[in-house]
Amino acid sequence: MSQAVDKMLKLRENPNPPDVRGGVGVFFSGGALSCVLVAAIALFSLLFWRGAQAFWPRPLTEWKMENGQVFLVEEFETKADGSIRARIANREFQPGRLDFVAEQPELIASRSNPENAVRVERAENGPFHGYLLSEGLGDTGATGLNVKRPNGEEVFLPGDSVLRVQYPNQMSFFDRVGTWLANLGRFIIEKPREANTEGGVLSPLVGTALMVFLMTLMVMPFGVLAAVYLNEYAKDSWFTHVCRVAVNNLAGVPSIVFGVFGLGFLIYGLGDTIDHVLFGVGEGDPSIFGNPGLLWASVTMALLTVPVVVVATEEGLRAVPREQRDGALALGATRWEMLSRVILPGAKPGILTGAILAISRAAGEVAPLMLTGVVGLEQELPINAEPPFIHLQERFMHLGFHIYSVGFQSPNVEASEPLVYATASLLLVLVISLNLVAIRWRTKVRRSLQGR
Amino acid sequence: MTDTAVTDVPSEPSVKPTTDLGRIAADSASRRAKLELSEMVIRSENLDFFYDHSAQALFNVDIDVRRGQVVAFIGPSGCGKSTFLRTLNRMNDTIPNTRVEGLVKLDNVDIYSPDVDVVELRRRVGMVFQRPNPFPMSIYDNIAFGPRLHKKLSKSETDDLVEQCLRGAALWDETHDRLKSSALTLSGGQQQRLCIARALANDPEVLLLDEPCSALDPNSTAKIEDLIFELRGDYTIIIVTHNMQQAARVSDRTAFFLKGKLIEEDETTQIFTRPSHDETEAYITGRFG
Numbered sequence: 001m002s003q004a005v006d007k008m009l010k011l012r013e014n015p016n017p018p019d020v021r022g023g024v025g026v027f028f029s030g031g032a033l034s035c036v037l038v039a040a041i042a043l044f045s046l047l048f049w050r051g052a053q054a055f056w057p058r059p060l061t062e063w064k065m066e067n068g069q070v071f072l073v074e075e076f077e078t079k080a081d082g083s084i085r086a087r088i089a090n091r092e093f094q095p096g097r098l099d100f101v102a103e104q105p106e107l108i109a110s111r112s113n114p115e116n117a118v119r120v121e122r123a124e125n126g127p128f129h130g131y132l133l134s135e136g137l138g139d140t141g142a143t144g145l146n147v148k149r150p151n152g153e154e155v156f157l158p159g160d161s162v163l164r165v166q167y168p169n170q171m172s173f174f175d176r177v178g179t180w181l182a183n184l185g186r187f188i189i190e191k192p193r194e195a196n197t198e199g200g201v202l203s204p205l206v207g208t209a210l211m212v213f214l215m216t217l218m219v220m221p222f223g224v225l226a227a228v229y230l231n232e233y234a235k236d237s238w239f240t241h242v243c244r245v246a247v248n249n250l251a252g253v254p255s256i257v258f259g260v261f262g263l264g265f266l267i268y269g270l271g272d273t274i275d276h277v278l279f280g281v282g283e284g285d286p287s288i289f290g291n292p293g294l295l296w297a298s299v300t301m302a303l304l305t306v307p308v309v310v311v312a313t314e315e316g317l318r319a320v321p322r323e324q325r326d327g328a329l330a331l332g333a334t335r336w337e338m339l340s341r342v343i344l345p346g347a348k349p350g351i352l353t354g355a356i357l358a359i360s361r362a363a364g365e366v367a368p369l370m371l372t373g374v375v376g377l378e379q380e381l382p383i384n385a386e387p388p389f390i391h392l393q394e395r396f397m398h399l400g401f402h403i404y405s406v407g408f409q410s411p412n413v414e415a416s417e418p419l420v421y422a423t424a425s426l427l428l429v430l431v432i433s434l435n436l437v438a439i440r441w442r443t444k445v446r447r448s449l450q451g452r
Numbered sequence: 453m454t455d456t457a458v459t460d461v462p463s464e465p466s467v468k469p470t471t472d473l474g475r476i477a478a479d480s481a482s483r484r485a486k487l488e489l490s491e492m493v494i495r496s497e498n499l500d501f502f503y504d505h506s507a508q509a510l511f512n513v514d515i516d517v518r519r520g521q522v523v524a525f526i527g528p529s530g531c532g533k534s535t536f537l538r539t540l541n542r543m544n545d546t547i548p549n550t551r552v553e554g555l556v557k558l559d560n561v562d563i564y565s566p567d568v569d570v571v572e573l574r575r576r577v578g579m580v581f582q583r584p585n586p587f588p589m590s591i592y593d594n595i596a597f598g599p600r601l602h603k604k605l606s607k608s609e610t611d612d613l614v615e616q617c618l619r620g621a622a623l624w625d626e627t628h629d630r631l632k633s634s635a636l637t638l639s640g641g642q643q644q645r646l647c648i649a650r651a652l653a654n655d656p657e658v659l660l661l662d663e664p665c666s667a668l669d670p671n672s673t674a675k676i677e678d679l680i681f682e683l684r685g686d687y688t689i690i691i692v693t694h695n696m697q698q699a700a701r702v703s704d705r706t707a708f709f710l711k712g713k714l715i716e717e718d719e720t721t722q723i724f725t726r727p728s729h730d731e732t733e734a735y736i737t738g739r740f741g
Contacts, residue, residue: 235548321585323581323583323585324585324587324588325546326543326546326581326585327581327585327586327587327647327650328587328597329543329546329574330541330543330574330578330579330581330651331574331575331578331597331598331601331650331651331654332571332572332573332574332575332598332601332602332654333571333597333601334571337601341597342587345588345589346588448588448634449588450588450636451588451633451634451635451636451637
């Protein structure tokens, strides 16, 4: 009897037991989400961790080898086969100019961290590891540093090639953090040096920013106007239907195809014509706009991103309620006044969404740029103090291509590997922060449209 | 503008109990005739209206609206009263594949003739819709929207106009300290009065109200009705309504529509006490509709 009552009470406590039949669905969908999250976190942490390491001042370790050689190295990691990967530096003294080695630990007789070891960063030949003897005059009379190589040989480093002298083994943790921050800052504000293996990424950063800026200037008016025509002026017919399908398909065209178009039509077609007609460039003369350059790269990118702008803007236009259109017309607004004063402001969130998507896409896209104006190394920035200040016909550097070029085309792939991660992190940060700024702006606009 | 006395409105005598029906009717008829000659604002003649090239929504509508009056259009859903209202400021032009036959005259000018400027027509014939539709901008900018389209005003002129219109729509006291805040922060009833104020800012002759209270609570409805009463005499007001008490309360004359036809149009007291058509009587006594 009392058992029956207990049972009833238990039933009462939980009158609606959870629906266990949904369990499989929850398991798979939740599992899929976790996988995505893990992948994203792994991507970000790998890039940022490896990228951050590029600027960390590592201690210098003196290796006395079994065969009598002496090296002063930055130790990087222990490889799978047990060997230690390390940077010897002093590139000009190494056979094959390779400054990275991987040695088995049993070949190293002793390892120590001498207090007075210096790393000298130089404008050429990468860093120098050794011991500082004195500042003085060289054989040619130039000022510079008298230094000793780890093996005892004395060398003279001319002063104009010396950038910085560091004593990494004397640094406290906070010194290292300070040096790390300084290195990070220099990475952003310095131009690349030594075939991109040293120095910063100012040129690719400026190139990317300028290209994206010009692309936005071109794509937004065209995309918005095209969407306005499709949505507001054109009657619903097979023609507008075909237009919409075509625009949507344009978004799916492989980006390298746009590059080919840019090269074939814009550069060789339009560019050559401009040269011929406006600048009188004849056969055999160096071409001005008939070459890949900033302008054509931006135009190509604008073509590539125009579909997302059109689609997002149409979405935004459709979100403006019919009552507001009627309201404007009933007050005696012409169609254009209705569009410009009520509908376009109301469609701003959609337009901004288009801009966000276009900018993110353009900042990260590389393939079409390789054909239309990006190069691996360009000393001059496309924007400088020389009139006309923005050099639209010049080739430029781009972060996305810089990653490829540093990682795979540089003469010293190992030395530049940390820079690949650092550059990739920077590109990621750039795209994410552009997105965040635009999303915040859109939220603000949306709020003001909702009267909050 | 709201304290102007409502005069020359012939509906008052007929409300009184009639001792000498013939004399009063003749008196009022002669006055009305005089008004028709001098004060007619809107006249439609043989008006037919078609949707989608062929579906006829209005049949042969003839109506005169005199200046300063409040006219209510009543009738069951789909009877064409809103369609007719929208022909008066050519809002139906925005619907593709529609066609108008017959005449609509505003101050004796056919508004469908090719040389009529629709923008100017809509400035003179303001409209307020069923659902409040303030633009997503400040209260101030909402009011100034129409005037900025049609003329150049200095800052102080605009300020004065905004205040005048908000006062005219009995909204000034509630909004004068937050003119710069978004119109969407107002309540539904306030938004609708804002829409009326916005229409007033264009200095219209005629105000078309398309079921202005159907989305509002009784309290806001009462405020709109008060407002209509205040505006009466200064503006010619045509109001479409489903609410017969509202029509009886606010209008001088009432028109009853059924299936796209104007069944009868008369003084409101007449319609609601002695309608001359059986359909009208059936509708107002609630037997259908």
